[in-house]
Structure formats: structure tokens, C-alpha cells
Amino acid sequence: MNAITPMPRPSPVAATVDLDAEGVQHGFLRLPYSRDDSAWGSVMIPITVIARGNGPTALLTGGNHGDEYEGPIALFDLARSLRPDQVQGRVIIVPAMNYPAFCAGTRTSPIDCGNLNRSFPGRPDGTVTEKIADFFSRTLLPRADLVLDFHSGGRTLDFLPYAAAHELPDKGQEQRCFAAVAAFAAPYSMKMREIDAVGMYDTTAEDMGKVFVTTELSGGGTSSARTVAIAKRGVMNVLKHAGIVEGVPETGPTRWLDMPSGDCFTFAEDQGLVEPCVDLGDAVRAGDVIALIHPVGRTGQTPAEYRAVLDGVLAARHFPGLIKSGDCLAVVATVEDAI
Numbered sequence: 294m295n296a297i298t299p300m301p302r303p304s305p306v307a308a309t310v311d312l313d314a315e316g317v318q319h320g321f322l323r324l325p326y327s328r329d330d331s332a333w334g335s336v337m338i339p340i341t342v343i344a345r346g347n348g349p350t351a352l353l354t355g356g357n358h359g360d361e362y363e364g365p366i367a368l369f370d371l372a373r374s375l376r377p378d379q380v381q382g383r384v385i386i387v388p389a390m391n392y393p394a395f396c397a398g399t400r401t402s403p404i405d406c407g408n409l410n411r412s413f414p415g416r417p418d419g420t421v422t423e424k425i426a427d428f429f430s431r432t433l434l435p436r437a438d439l440v441l442d443f444h445s446g447g448r449t450l451d452f453l454p455y456a457a458a459h460e461l462p463d464k465g466q467e468q469r470c471f472a473a474v475a476a477f478a479a480p481y482s483m484k485m486r487e488i489d490a491v492g493m494y495d496t497t498a499e500d501m502g503k504v505f506v507t508t509e510l511s512g513g514g515t516s517s518a519r520t521v522a523i524a525k526r527g528v529m530n531v532l533k534h535a536g537i538v539e540g541v542p543e544t545g546p547t548r549w550l551d552m553p554s555g556d557c558f559t560f561a562e563d564q565g566l567v568e569p570c571v572d573l574g575d576a577v578r579a580g581d582v583i584a585l586i587h588p589v590g591r592t593g594q595t596p597a598e599y600r601a602v603l604d605g606v607l608a609a610r611h612f613p614g615l616i617k618s619g620d621c622l623a624v625v626a627t628v629e630d631a632i
């Protein structure tokens with residue numbers, strides 16, 4: 294007997310734009326969300342599609358985490374300014390993927406506590422956050438050749454400004470990803486390692502063979518003129534690199550960094566008050582004290598010393614002044630001349 298394979302359940306998300314039409318369209322991904330203040334209500338995720346003629350498709354996203362701002366600023370700006378006559382191919386822009394989280398200014402969704410970047414590939418019959426992930430997995434990612442997903446550190450982390458890609462089993466795909474990172478031309482470019490890549494948008498896109506670029510562009514739950522300028526220039530550079538927008542990427546000096554092993558991460562084993570001993574971008578040697586954690590329950594206590602395990606630069610740090618056991622305190626990345 295043949296087993297009957299059930300048809301995959303359709304996504305409940307309705308796009309109010311035609312993803313495959315030419316011209317410029319501003320609209321929404323409308324996701325039904327029934328609740329006390331709106332029985333037949335919806336989450337309305339803004340989307341822009343700009344298309345002309347034949348060419349590759351770039352899928353540009355921000356707000357995967359709701360408290361990271363360079364991406365949404367650069368992408369709302371691009372959505373209102375990029376003209377179809379500048380485009381050969383298609384650009385799909387979603388400035389705030391996890392829109393409920395973005396509106397709340399939080400990393401995760403206030404509706405279901407969903408961390409969108411740990412919810413992939415998602416489910417059409419899951420939570421609101423899982424339904425967003427599923428729509429990206431089955432409707433938007435398959436249309437894309439190149440995916441640029443903006444991140445920053447959010448309220449609890451702060452990073453050197455970098456574009457990044459991952460080491461991949463397909464070395465040709467990996468090379469195309471790092472070529473797009475180089476084109477982005479952030480002040481730093483990272484060979485990025487994840488603490489746990491399960492459920493990430495990155496992994497889903499990479500497993501589909503896409504060219505995937507991500508970023509970390511500072512953090513702390515805010516943005517700066519400098520890092521917004523990096524984001525705006527970077528997205529145009531990537532579109533030029535892909536041949537979707539005419540012109541040559543405006544490159545500048547970039548420093549290639551690597552996260553060669555789990556030793557690059559330092560996790561707090563204490564709670565208390567963080568005293569930074571080096572700042573982002575500072576050179577550190579293995580054994581250097583990078584931060585102290587002061588106990589705050591009483592005076593007269595000795596702070597815990599946290600030391601670098603690798604030679605490199607401080608690439609990320611815990612942002613708030615207080616820390617808990619288990620929080621990521623710091624990331625030390627090694628410096629490469631080039632890849």
C-alpha cells in the first residue's frame with residue numbers, strides 16, 4: 294500500500310502585494326491574529342516589492358529581533374527611495390520581520406514570546422511567530438537568490454560593526470556568501486560561528502543554497518549615525534554586487550575577523566556589576582583580563598576576573614551594567630589579514 298502524503302497546510306499569511314509583479318508595491322503580510330481587542334484582527338507586517346525585468350531576487354530583512362534598529366532604518370529608507378528603473382530583477386524588503394516584537398521594542402514577540410530567529414523553519418499551524426517563519430521558509434526564501442538579514446546586538450549585546458557569513462559545507466556557496474560580505478564593506482567582516490544554529494533563519498536560507506549575509510552593527514537597543522550609514526551603504530553595495538542595482542560597490546577598508554572555536558565566547562558564571570577592562574575593537578592577548586564582575590550583595594568582596602582565551606580583538610560585549618550567570622559577557626574574535 295502506498296502511504297498517503299498529506300498536502301502541506303497552506304500558510305494563513307496573505308500578502309496584499311503581488312510578489313511576482315513588476316513595478317513598486319507597498320503593502321503587508323497580513324497574518325490573522327484573533328484577540329480580545331480585535332476578534333477577526335491581523336498582524337500587518339509591512340512589505341515592499343520593487344521589480345523590473347529579468348534578474349536575481351534579493352530578500353532584505355530587518356527586525357528579525359525587535360530591538361535592533363540599523364536594519365529597519367536602512368530598509369524603511371530603501372523601500373521609500375529605490376525606484377523600479379534602478380532595479381534589474383527584484384528586491385523584496387521586509388524592514389521588520391517580527392513586527393509585533395519590533396512594535397514592542399523587544400527581542401521576542403509580546404504575543405507568544407517567540408524568538409523568530411529560533412523558530413525556523415516554522416509551522417503554518419503554530420504560534421504567530423512560527424507562522425511568520427513558515428511564510429518566509431515556504432513563500433519568500435524560495436523566490437530569493439540573495440538574502441541579507443540585518444542584526445545588531447539588541448538591548449543586551451553590543452558589537453563591532455560587521456557583516457558576516459558562516460562556514461558552509463558547500464565551499465562554492467560559502468565563497469559566494471563571503472564575496473557578498475566583502476561587497477557590503479562594513480568596517481569589519483566576520484567568519485561567524487553560532488552558539489546554536491538550530492531554528493535560525495540563516496540556517497534555513499543556507500540549507501536552501503541561498504547566498505546569505507547577516508550583520509551585527511553595534512547594539513544596546515539603539516543606533517547611531519555611524520552605524521546607520523554603514524547599513525545604508527552596505528545594502529546598496531550588496532544590490533550592486535548582485536547586479537540588481539547598477540554600479541560598483543563603494544568599498545572601504547575592512548578588517549576580517551574569525552570566531553575559530555567556542556573559545557571565542559565568554560559566559561558569566563557570576564552575577565553582579567560588570568566592569569569592562571577593554572572596549573570593543575581593543576586588541577587582547579590570551580590571559581588578559583577583559584572584564585570584572587563585582588559582587589553587589591556586600592562591600593569588601595573580590596570581583597571575579599574574566600580572561601581572554603584567544604589573541605584577538607573584543608568583538609562583542611554584554612551591554613547592560615548588571616549581568617547574570619549564563620549571560621554572554623564577551624566575544625573575542627581573531628584577526629585575519631584576508632580570507
Ligand code: CA
Nearest residue numbers: 358361444445
Ligand atoms: Ca540579533
